[in-house]
Amino acid sequence: MKKSIALLFIMVLIVAMTPVFAQGAQERPQTLTVYVGLLEEHGAAICQAFEKATGIKTQYVRMSGGEIYARIRAESQNPQASVWYGGGSLTFIEADNNGLLEHYISPNAAIIDDKFKDPNGAWTGIYSGYLGFYADGDWLKRNNVEMPRTWNDLLNPVFRGEIVMAHPGSSSTAYNMLTTILQLQGEEKGWEYLVRLNENIRQYTKSGSAGGRMVQLRETALTIGYLHDAVAFKREGYEHIVIAAPEDGTGYEIGAVGIIKGAPQLEAAKKFVDFVLTAEAQEIGQTVNALQFLTNPNARPPKEVESIKDTKLIDQDDAWSGANRSAFLNKFNQLTRTAPPN
Amino acid sequence: MQESQNALYSEDSNFKRYFKQLKFSLRDPVLMVSVISVTIIVALFIVIPLFSILRESVEESGKFTLQSYFAIFRSSYDLEIIWNTIKLGIVVASLGTAVAFLFAYATTYLKIPNKKFFKVLSILPMISPPFVISLAAILLFGRSGLITYKLFGVRNDIYGFWGLALTQVLSFFPIGYLMLTNLLQNIDPSVEEAAQALGSNQSRVFRTVTIPLMLPGLANAALLIFIQSLADFGNAIVIGGNFTTMAVQIYQQGIGSYDMQGATALAVVLLMISVLAFYLQNSVIGKKSYITVTGKASKQRVLNANKKVTIPVYVVCMAISVTVVSMYLLVPYGAFVRLWGVDFSFTTRWITYVFTIGMRYIKDTTVLAAMATPISAIMGIVAAYLIVRKEFPGKKALEWSILMAIALPGTVLGLGYVLTYNTPPLILTGTGFILVVALVIRSMPIGTRSAIAALKQIDPSIEEAASICGAGSHKVFLSVTIPLIRPVFFSGLVYSFIRGMTLVSTIIFLVSARWQMLTVAIMNQVDQGLYGAANAYCLVLIAIVGGVMLLMSLFVRTLGINLNEGY
Numbered sequence: 001m002k003k004s005i006a007l008l009f010i011m012v013l014i015v016a017m018t019p020v021f022a023q024g025a026q027e028r029p030q031t032l033t034v035y036v037g038l039l040e041e042h043g044a045a046i047c048q049a050f051e052k053a054t055g056i057k058t059q060y061v062r063m064s065g066g067e068i069y070a071r072i073r074a075e076s077q078n079p080q081a082s083v084w085y086g087g088g089s090l091t092f093i094e095a096d097n098n099g100l101l102e103h104y105i106s107p108n109a110a111i112i113d114d115k116f117k118d119p120n121g122a123w124t125g126i127y128s129g130y131l132g133f134y135a136d137g138d139w140l141k142r143n144n145v146e147m148p149r150t151w152n153d154l155l156n157p158v159f160r161g162e163i164v165m166a167h168p169g170s171s172s173t174a175y176n177m178l179t180t181i182l183q184l185q186g187e188e189k190g191w192e193y194l195v196r197l198n199e200n201i202r203q204y205t206k207s208g209s210a211g212g213r214m215v216q217l218r219e220t221a222l223t224i225g226y227l228h229d230a231v232a233f234k235r236e237g238y239e240h241i242v243i244a245a246p247e248d249g250t251g252y253e254i255g256a257v258g259i260i261k262g263a264p265q266l267e268a269a270k271k272f273v274d275f276v277l278t279a280e281a282q283e284i285g286q287t288v289n290a291l292q293f294l295t296n297p298n299a300r301p302p303k304e305v306e307s308i309k310d311t312k313l314i315d316q317d318d319a320w321s322g323a324n325r326s327a328f329l330n331k332f333n334q335l336t337r338t339a340p341p342n
Numbered sequence: 343m344q345e346s347q348n349a350l351y352s353e354d355s356n357f358k359r360y361f362k363q364l365k366f367s368l369r370d371p372v373l374m375v376s377v378i379s380v381t382i383i384v385a386l387f388i389v390i391p392l393f394s395i396l397r398e399s400v401e402e403s404g405k406f407t408l409q410s411y412f413a414i415f416r417s418s419y420d421l422e423i424i425w426n427t428i429k430l431g432i433v434v435a436s437l438g439t440a441v442a443f444l445f446a447y448a449t450t451y452l453k454i455p456n457k458k459f460f461k462v463l464s465i466l467p468m469i470s471p472p473f474v475i476s477l478a479a480i481l482l483f484g485r486s487g488l489i490t491y492k493l494f495g496v497r498n499d500i501y502g503f504w505g506l507a508l509t510q511v512l513s514f515f516p517i518g519y520l521m522l523t524n525l526l527q528n529i530d531p532s533v534e535e536a537a538q539a540l541g542s543n544q545s546r547v548f549r550t551v552t553i554p555l556m557l558p559g560l561a562n563a564a565l566l567i568f569i570q571s572l573a574d575f576g577n578a579i580v581i582g583g584n585f586t587t588m589a590v591q592i593y594q595q596g597i598g599s600y601d602m603q604g605a606t607a608l609a610v611v612l613l614m615i616s617v618l619a620f621y622l623q624n625s626v627i628g629k630k631s632y633i634t635v636t637g638k639a640s641k642q643r644v645l646n647a648n649k650k651v652t653i654p655v656y657v658v659c660m661a662i663s664v665t666v667v668s669m670y671l672l673v674p675y676g677a678f679v680r681l682w683g684v685d686f687s688f689t690t691r692w693i694t695y696v697f698t699i700g701m702r703y704i705k706d707t708t709v710l711a712a713m714a715t716p717i718s719a720i721m722g723i724v725a726a727y728l729i730v731r732k733e734f735p736g737k738k739a740l741e742w743s744i745l746m747a748i749a750l751p752g753t754v755l756g757l758g759y760v761l762t763y764n765t766p767p768l769i770l771t772g773t774g775f776i777l778v779v780a781l782v783i784r785s786m787p788i789g790t791r792s793a794i795a796a797l798k799q800i801d802p803s804i805e806e807a808a809s810i811c812g813a814g815s816h817k818v819f820l821s822v823t824i825p826l827i828r829p830v831f832f833s834g835l836v837y838s839f840i841r842g843m844t845l846v847s848t849i850i851f852l853v854s855a856r857w858q859m860l861t862v863a864i865m866n867q868v869d870q871g872l873y874g875a876a877n878a879y880c881l882v883l884i885a886i887v888g889g890v891m892l893l894m895s896l897f898v899r900t901l902g903i904n905l906n907e908g909y
Binding site for chain 2: 031033034039040041044059060061062063064066067069070071073074075077078080081091094167169170171172202203204205206207209212213216217218219220233236237238239240329333
């Protein structure tokens with residue numbers, strides 16, 4: 001008796017399982033699949049809007065930029081998704097160098113500034129974000145310190161052990177900061193600066209967003225990161241956060257969209273790229289707390305970032321940054337002795 | 343002794359022996375079918391993906407190279423990370439096993455109050471993705487921590503070795519606890535009573551009877567905790583700070599620096615360390631006999647009420663439990679406050695969010711975990727039974743392959759699946775099936791290890807008796823072995839389901855637009871600093887797991903298995 005109940009239980013489970021095997025396999029070719037490297041809500045909102053505009057059924061998977069790259073590479077023999085939407089342009093360049101991207105120049109890309117797109121159409125910029133500082137305002141008040149205005153302000157000894165930033169080896173945000181310094185101050189002085197800054201750094205985190213979360217929870221006084229993230233925290237209600245863009249000039253990231261080589265839904269993917277370059281699609285971001293600057297000049301930028309829109313930007317050379325990556329990282333590891341303590 | 347005998351066999355007679363075993367298998371079709379099916383599953387979903395990873399680490403544009411391995415052993419940074427990882431593993435394994443044993447001993451041997459509370463508490467840390475514990479540790483013990491700063495005014499830097507060790511001990515001791523309680527329950531009280539009757543005092547009985555009987559269990563628990571600590575990514579990334587471990591470095595190198603070759607090479611090194619640990623454990627403990635269940639009728643244990651023992655044990659267990667409880671109280675609290683750290687007013691915003699946008703995650707995860715649960719529990723027991731009781735060619739290889747599945751960092755195993763099953767002849771990516779497989783493969787080895795430990799306590803002569811009376815392999819297994827180790831089977835079920843609901847790293851490359859997992863959603867929220875939504879997800883997850891555990895224990899009870907019964 002007992003045994004037959006158990007047997008029945010197992011059989012019911014096996015029967016219940018069959019749809020799982022079938023469904024996944026069946027469903028694939030009919031819908032457009034997008035790998036989203038942005039906020040979850042942002043991905044959901046864009047896919048919904050695209051579906052409404054074109055009638056093409058769209059699904060997404062959210063991952064970090066590096067994860068998307070690794071996955072596309074692993075899947076290159078039989079791509080599972082057609083579009084890569086969101087994530088830093090450096091990762092797209094790396095993917096393109098490995099032949100993982102389909103080249104497509106969208107007619108809607110014509111009005112986008114040349115510095116925000118690849119001339120061959122491997123990727124096109126959808127937004128940009130500026131590097132800057134953000135701090136716990138209460139901490140500054142308690143310690144009677146002004147918010148830093150330039151890169152050199154960060155060297156103030158009062159910040160010793162209070163700055164957290166990501167490690168350039170693991171975070172594209174931090175690597176962008178490293179090359180910004182080298183471009184801004186020249187290589188020799190730049191390295192000197194990084195060594196001196198190292199004295200004030202308490203911790204190099206793995207992920208570029210971790211420092212921001214630590215400021216958010218008052219775990220640290222100051223971090224270096226993309227300002228739109230900080231603005232988003234502020235808008236959520238974390239009002240103790242103070243932001244500043246370095247007055248002597250700063251680097252920026254470009255968020256891009258691209259089509260995956262061998263995309264199972266190539267035509268739909270092209271339509272998707274056309275769509276996300278339009279002003280209307282770019283403005284969707286603000287409704288879900290994604291507060292970057294937009295690449296389409298006709299799109300209205302989020303009003304929350306207006307105060308920093310005139311930030312002085314450096315003439316960023318991404319090709320140079322990409323080519324020297326391992327040399328710079330090795331030098332950084334050596335100079336800062338970022339071998340783990342303990 | 344046995345070894346020296348083996349050495350006397352020549353190559354030739356060794357072969358003959360294998361052949362004889364094979365013939366024996368043919369006479370026992372049930373045995374053969376189960377050996378073959380377990381082997382096929384293990385080969386397809388452990389060995390072949392492992393091979394893909396190995397190939398990735400030595401192949402550069404179609405040519406063979408050991409470049410990445412040389413690079414690891416030349417870099418002082420990488421060597422330091424390897425040493426860090428081993429050091430952490432040893433500390434976590436010893437502390438974790440000690441805590442697990444303390445809890446197991448307290449709940450089965452001692453006469454202390456609040457046992458139910460301790461029992462629940464000691465599995466609680468399993469029921470959530472591991473980064474909940476590290477996040478809670480930061481919120482409670484960090485620089486602005488509720489306890490360290492708000493209560494004591496201490497600016498404590500929790501990031502680093504000890505913070506990570508603390509969270510790993512709390513995350514992984516429950517596995518050890520589950521395993522050790524099963525074993526302690528299986529020890530026949532009359533063994534210890536005999537020692538006492540012969541004049542030994544309690545501490546002597548503990549030292550010379552209980553502990554030696556527990557040795558294989560303790561070693562197994564320590565091994566499991568060690569391996570899990572090695573492969574742990576979730577805690578290490580959140581709370582590791584400047585202290586880098588191999589699992590984190592593998593992720594950084596592979597995902598952050600696009601260097602998959604270097605990352606997989608490091609993963610292979612990590613795997614070797616786990617294998618070495620397993621080998622050491624096996625060669626030290628594996629050869630001795632620890633049989634205690636001999637089929638004689640046994641009675642209820644007389645619980646130890648000696649205050650000198652119970653009070654300190656009670657205090658320590660209570661302290662750990664209170665820490666765990668306070669960590670978990672943060673989850674419902676965080677789920678219902680408007681903004682963690684700023685605005686602590688009540689809101690249902692996050693719960694609503696979870697049940698609208700998050701609904702598909704909840705549904706998919708529950709369905710997939712429910713499917714993986716019976717499969718991995720049954721497979722775990724069957725594999726353990728085959729390994730401990732049966733002789734067949736390739737047995738050792740099978741045991742080792744199963745162990746390797748937990749030794750790999752999840753991200754790497756997931757990547758191995760994508761590398762292997764995204765192209766013909768077998769395309770599985772994008773299906774729910776591959777996720778079920780991942781869940782099964784990640785939880786089954788632990789079920790196998792605890793069943794192996796339990797089976798080693800049971801005298802095979804009971805089964806032999808049934809066999810002599812004419813029962814076939816399956817009959818012996820179903821009506822003798824399973825009933826003897828049913829608590830292990832039950833905890834295997836519970837564990838598989840929990841693991842299915844909370845697994846993170848392996849599935850990150852396997853989730854598809856059609857099949858999503860809850861833990862990935864939680865990780866995304868944590869990554870964006872949206873603690874409200876993350877906590878709300880965790881709350882739902884804990885509620886589902888709790889509900890299912892309750893249902894399972896009711897179901898098991900209707901089958902007539904009393905989990906509290908001794909032997």
